[in-house]
Amino acid sequence: MTATVCALARLLATLVHLRHATTHDVLAYWFGVDRSTVTRAIGEIRPLLAERGCTVSQGVRLRTLAEVIDHLGTDGKTGIIDGTEIRVRRPAAGRKDRDKFISGKNKQNAVKTMVVTDGDGRVLFCSPTKPVSCADITHARQLGLVRLLTDGPAVEILADAGYQGLGAQTGGRVITPPHRKFKKNAPDWYEEMYERQRKAHSTRRIRVEHGIAHHELVGAPARVKRASQPCRRLRVISLCWRGRAGGVRIRGGRSRSGRRRRVCWRCRACWRRR
Numbered sequence: 001m002t003a004t005v006c007a008l009a010r011l012l013a014t015l016v017h018l019r020h021a022t023t024h025d026v027l028a029y030w031f032g033v034d035r036s037t038v039t040r041a042i043g044e045i046r047p048l049l050a051e052r053g054c055t056v057s058q059g060v061r062l063r064t065l066a067e068v069i070d071h072l073g074t075d076g077k078t079g080i081i082d083g084t085e086i087r088v089r090r091p092a093a094g095r096k097d098r099d100k101f102i103s104g105k106n107k108q109n110a111v112k113t114m115v116v117t118d119g120d121g122r123v124l125f126c127s128p129t130k131p132v133s134c135a136d137i138t139h140a141r142q143l144g145l146v147r148l149l150t151d152g153p154a155v156e157i158l159a160d161a162g163y164q165g166l167g168a169q170t171g172g173r174v175i176t177p178p179h180r181k182f183k184k185n186a187p188d189w190y191e192e193m194y195e196r197q198r199k200a201h202s203t204r205r206i207r208v209e210h211g212i213a214h215h216e217l218v219g220a221p222a223r224v225k226r227a228s229q230p231c232r233r234l235r236v237i238s239l240c241w242r243g244r245a246g247g248v249r250i251r252g253g254r255s256r257s258g259r260r261r262r263v264c265w266r267c268r269a270c271w272r273r274r
Contacts (some may be wrong), residue, residue, distance in 0.1 A: 010041035073153025080208035085110040085134040100131035121207035136162035
């Protein structure tokens, strides 16, 4: 196998892992290599992909948050920011910051990243991950968003309630949902005005959710035990993911125990032959 083919194989394995959250065991079975080879290849390719940034037009590539703010200010576009959680495996026992990866909202181990899109929902920037216990507004401050908006061009940034407080620090450039002044026994006219303002803001900000959903990872297959030879379960999972990537129709079925399962017809046929 030539060096060019090896580079393409490493790139393909990394893209499949990032897009579909395919485990390293399944990728190793696909490419006919050891699991450690896939892990090393993904570790080498991911930094290279991050350095390339995001291409928004011919000859325009955005690599940093500062370049994104300058691009939005030059074109006079509105930016939208939001934080999203990515589920990860539990950190190793004995790690000092192990508890920081526990999400209080979803009750799972996860990391957090901040996504910046334009008004149409196109992803322009995705920040490095942080433990999920870090608040959205704290993460934005650590990335230098306040300084970039204060010293940079005039840009309108839409955000959710998790970023309330940035508007005062950036001279009103970060727009968040209105604060609720009446906690209890609010007048009817105030409730109507508050809901109207909140829905108007949500209608403009919903585009960032579309951008995040476009890059959202599908469910990852369950972890399988390592073995010298691929077990039947690993082969079936590998064929199922191969069928999903190739557009094979997915249908539900029942196992021998009566439980529902989702496999493609190719995997069902392979399962019967085995």
